[in-house]
Amino acid sequence: MRIGVVTFPGSLDDRDAARAVRECGGESVPLWHGDDDLRGVDAVILPGGFSYGDYLRCGAIARFAPVMDVLVPAAQGGLPVLGICNGFQVLTESHLLPGALIRNDHRKFNCVDSRLVVENTSTAWTSDYEVGQEITIVLKNGEGGFVADDETLDRLEGEGRVVFRYVPDAEGRNPNGSYRHIAGITNERGNVVGLMPHPEHAVEEGYGPSLDGRGFFTSILKHALETAAKA
Amino acid sequence: MTTTDEQTQPSADAQATAAAPPASLDTVELAARTPDVYQPWSELGLKGDEYASIRGIIDRRPTIAELAMYSVMWSEHCSYKSSKVHFKLWGENTTDEMREKLLVGIGENAGVVDIGDGWAVTFKVESHNHPSYVEPYQGAATGVGGIVRDIMSMGARPIAVMDPLRFGNLHHPDTQRVLPGIVAGVGGYGNCLGLPNIGGEVVFDDCYQGNPLVNALCVGAMRVEDIHLAKATGVGNKVILFGAKTGGDGIGGVSVLASETFDSGGPAKRPAVQVGDPFAEKVLIECCLDLYAAHVVDGIQDLGGAGLSCATSELASNGDGGMRVALDLVPLRDASLQPHEILMSESQERMMAIVEPDKLDEFMAITDKWDVEATVIGEVTDGDRLVITWHGEVIVDVPPRSVAHDGPTYHRPLSRPAYLDALNADGAAALARPEMGEDIKAQLLTLIGSPNLCDKSWVTDQYDRYVLGNTALSQPDDAGVVRVDEETGRGVAVATDCNGRFAKLDPYTGAQLALAEAYRNVATAGAAPLAVTDCLNFGSPEDPGVMWQFRESIRGIAEGCKFLGIPVTGGNVSFYNQTGDVAIHPTPVVGVLGVMPDVSKRSRSGFRTDGAHIYLLGTTRAELDGSEWAHVIHKHLGGLPPVVDLAAEQALGTALVAAAEAGLVEAAHDLSEGGLAIALAEACMRHGVGATIDGLDQVGVDAEGNILDAFTALFSESSARALVAVPAGNAAQFEALLVEVPHRRIGATGGRDLEIAGLFSLSVSELESAHTFTMPAVFGS
CATH class of the missing domain: 3.90.650.10 (PurM-like C-terminal domain)
Incomplete structure (x- = not known):
């Protein structure tokens, strides 16, 4: 199964995402921001980083990259896409996912091992988790506060499209001020998932806080196999 | 931005x-x-x-x-005109055996060493002190950028950074301006480059009030033929x-x-x-x-x-x-x-x-x-x-x-400062010290929350330590460890250290203690020390006393490196770190790089399970002059720094590396500022696992041969020591590695309290509260 990893100028966790795909048994395929070609991959990861420096709004320039011209319609047609951190920001800027990511409420970049609860296991990227399962994966961002209007938030919750929530601390705070502690969401179809924390940093023994990130990659490999079997 | x-x-x-x-x-x-x-x-x-x-x-x-x-x-910064006459000390103290490990030595953008399997690693530390005082964010950011370009220009992919930082008084209003800007600048630049920040130091001392030190270190890796x-x-x-x-x-x-x-x-x-x-x-x-x-x-x-x-x-x-x-x-x-x-x-x-x-x-x-x-x-x-x-x-x-x-080359006059005799005579022996368990406990809580020993995650959580996916160890563990070869796990460990107070008391010994501590930290993590870089931060070279401190420091590092057999590969000199006539403490920051065949075998610093045996390795003496205890409790600096024993460091390092290699170690932590008490507290807090210590009665003797009292045993800062926890089943095998290392089993891990038998018991959560309170109280959470 071939999983594409897009590199924008300023992408940082692209090598890590590719390694995670390989660690979990897939083949990683590098995709270049300037090419309008998805090279026939079964799924795509938009990795973390600071695409184009993110000096404007995070992800605001990346959404106009040539690769996005082919990725957006493919995602709308059902191609599984995972946006991690900056990739999540690109997905909201591209309107593949609702809401926006703003500066953390404490105004600082924050790198912590974050605890999340999995709420939706019917997406292409989360079928190997259990509903209610708590996982610990790395969170590292300066602009990771998920915001949306109440109507959108209600709809996301009502339709079960909140995929991950942060486990709040004793004072009821989450690491970046995200509304309703939302860490990750999906689209109506469940093929596009975006989250701020980094599952690719939790796939290898000894390098990262846990192995809890592996489920993303094993889920998508299963999904791709099932899709291939149906076809 | x-x-x-x-x-x-x-x-x-x-x-x-x-x-x-x-x-x-x-x-x-x-x-x-x-x-x-x-x-x-x-x-x-x-x-x-x-x-x-x-x-x-x-x-x-x-x-x-x-x-x-x-x-x-021809500026001081580029030409080293005041310092270069002393650089011959590096050459004079580099043996042929040391040169063999050097692929590129001093004088290029950065030194390069051979770490085996065809891999070369380059690393260097540089200062960006003055710009960071004038404009903290950009000064610190471009300090990171500059050292990364040095590493790039050797042909290497940069793989990690670390930043030894020194500030004035934590509670001084100007520290509120300088520290958040510098930390945000280091993070803002390094995070956006995608380089894990794996260590460094955050030190506070009034002497840095008008001259914060921003030193930036970068490590890079390449195949030998790509230099x-x-x-x-x-x-x-x-x-x-x-x-x-x-x-x-x-x-x-x-x-x-x-x-x-x-x-x-x-x-x-x-x-x-x-x-x-x-x-x-x-x-x-x-x-x-x-x-x-x-x-x-x-x-x-x-x-x-x-x-x-x-x-x-x-x-x-x-x-x-x-x-x-x-x-x-x-x-x-x-x-x-x-x-x-x-x-x-x-x-x-x-x-x-x-x-x-x-x-x-x-x-x-x-x-x-x-x-x-x-x-x-x-x-x-x-x-x-x-x-x-x-x-x-x-x-x-x-x-x-x-x-x-x-x-130009200057032969600046140098002379031992006249104040040193009085300073050296004013030791910590005269300071009031606690005897009752409850009083010792209270001082431990004060120390664990003091600026230099408190939790630094307010700073380090602003740095990405995970990017590139090769970080095996990072702050607050003893050294930063990153994988270089993804197939074999071969990688490097790096630590930087310097106690400016020790260097003030005796720059030769202080510089060797910095070298010894960085060497020990790398070995504690399980890596064999291989090479050295240094960032020599001093006052004005036009002051003969400062020039003397400078020369003594270089001599200390160079002769220490010769003894340990690890070459200095490059570094940086920063002069004019002074305000008016008052210079900073001499601050020769030493970075040591070590190599591990498989970094997954690195030793971590915290206790993780119940029932592991806790050993104190090395010799404890009555050495409280210049200690963190004297600094925090009595605001005192005087006397002579701890004795340096490089042969003991070497034996200790060899044993620690062998124990890690054999997979015997549950936790290993170096003893430095705050001595055994702080090392124990830190090892307990890392994963919330307590310890019971019942073997303090004979850990060492004083100069007269008297058995050390419990207070001295807990807070003395003797060098060449480490704390190691090993699962009970590994104890015999571990002890067999300690033939040349004085050691004593002092207790066992377990529970949720740090209990010092006969003195006091303290819950780990109480320690954590005191430890984590300090920086957020000043800078906000």
Whole structure:
């Protein structure tokens, strides 16, 4: 199964995402921001980083990259896409996912091992988790506060499209001020998932806080196999 | 990007093109005809005899462009004019055996060592102290950027950074300005580059109030055959400037900022601080790695301090010919820049490469792929002159070596400061010390929350420690450990250390203690120490007492390295760290790099399970002079630093590495500031696992042979010691490794309390509360 990893100028966790795909048994395929070609991959990861420096709004320039011209319609047609951190920001800027990511409420970049609860296991990227399962994966961002209007938030919750929530601390705070502690969401179809924390940093023994990130990659490999079997 | 000062922003006119020549261009020809015109050598930081010497070298007055070049290259920062007479101590103390590990030694952009399996690692630490005081965010950010470019220019992929930082009093109002800006700058730049920040230091002392120290270390890795050097050879080869455009930022940074003492009455020096663009540097890293992989680069040099003046003169001086450069071809972001300003500009994110003409197209195709601007601005020439033209007129014609390498050398007077006798006589023995368990416990809680020992995650959580996916260990563990070879797990460990108070009491011993601690930290993590870099932060070299401290420190490090058999591969000197007449404590920060065949076997610093045996390794003496206890509880500094025993360090290190290799260790933690008490507290807090200590009664003896009291055993800062926890089943095997290391089993892990038998018991959560309270209380959560 071939999983594409897009590199924008300023992408940082692209090598890590590719390694995670390989660690979990897939083949990683590098995709270049300037090419309008998805090279026939079964799924795509938009990795973390600071695409184009993110000096404007995070992800605001990346959404106009040539690769996005082919990725957006493919995602709308059902191609599984995972946006991690900056990739999540690109997905909201591209309107593949609702809401926006703003500066953390404490105004600082924050790198912590974050605890999340999995709420939706019917997406292409989360079928190997259990509903209610708590996982610990790395969170590292300066602009990771998920915001949306109440109507959108209600709809996301009502339709079960909140995929991950942060486990709040004793004072009821989450690491970046995200509304309703939302860490990750999906689209109506469940093929596009975006989250701020980094599952690719939790796939290898000894390098990262846990192995809890592996489920993303094993889920998508299963999904791709099932899709291939149906076809 | 966060910035606090609009004034330091680059011109918005990014598309500006080169300027037309000004009417009154100071050419070489004009200079020869007008020997007596006024020249602003003093304003550019040159001394009268240095100016006279320049006139002697080129046998006429310099043009304003030449004057600019000499002024920045002969600055203290670039020329090491006060320090280099002492550098022979490095060479004298480097044996052939030590040289064998060195692929590239002192003098290049960074040293390179062989770590085995065909891998080479380069690492170096540099200072960016003065810019970071003037403009904390950009000063610190560009400090990271500069050292990363040094590592890149060796042909390596940068793989990790770490930042030893020193600030004034935690509660001083100016620390509120300086610290958050510096931390955000380090994080903002390093995070955006995608380099894990794996360690470093955060130290507070009043002596750094007007002179915070921002030292930046970078590690890079490459295959041995991919090492690149900074030299321009091959007549007709092209000189290419690539990366960011040149602007007006950082003009005179090395001469005006880095090489003088600040006066409170002087003008603001912000325009001399560079402005960083980490995105441009990230792209430049990937672009350079593609260029190296394509074998299209003959020589390469980064542009940092002294900008084009440094890059052109050093490349030419290191090569075998001359160089001719058309300065008007340099892409500018401010069209009004004068030629001498272009030569002095320290605009960031620029590199210079020497490329053979038939590889030029391939070079340009790669820079195009990364949208990096690249411009041929000259070529390597026959002969021995560096010639720079401006619209066809010659404005510089000098021997490159005279600019880059033959700057002035000062034999500054040095003398042991008169105050030292009194300071050394005023030891900690006279200080009141607690005897009752409850009082000792109260002081432990005070210490664990004190500025230097408190939890630093307010700082380190602003740094990405995970990116690249190779981080096996990072702060607050003893050393940063990263994997280099993803197949085998081969990798490196790095630690930096320095206790400036010890160096103040005795700079020779203090510098060796810094070396010993960094060496021990690396070994504690399980890596075999291999090489050393240093950042020597001192006051004014014009003060004979400071020069004495400097020489003693170099001697201490050099002789220590010789004993330990690990070479110094490079580093940096930062002088003029003083406010008025008052210098900082001598602060020779030492970085040690070690190698591990498989970093997954590294030792972590915290207790993790119940029932492991806890050992104290090494010899404990009554050594509280200059200790953290004396500093925090009594605000006292006096006496003599702990004894250095490098043979003991070596034996300890060998045992720690062997134990890690054999997989015997549950936790290993070095003993340093705060002694055994703090090491135990830290090991308990790391994973919330407690310990019961019942073997303190005979851990050591004092100078008279009396058994140490419990307080001294807990807070003494004797060197060459470590705390190790091993599962009970590994105890016999572990003890067999300790034939040459004094050791004592002092207790066992377990529970949720740290209990010191007969003295006190303290819950780990109580320790954590005291430990984590301090920094958020000052800077907000």
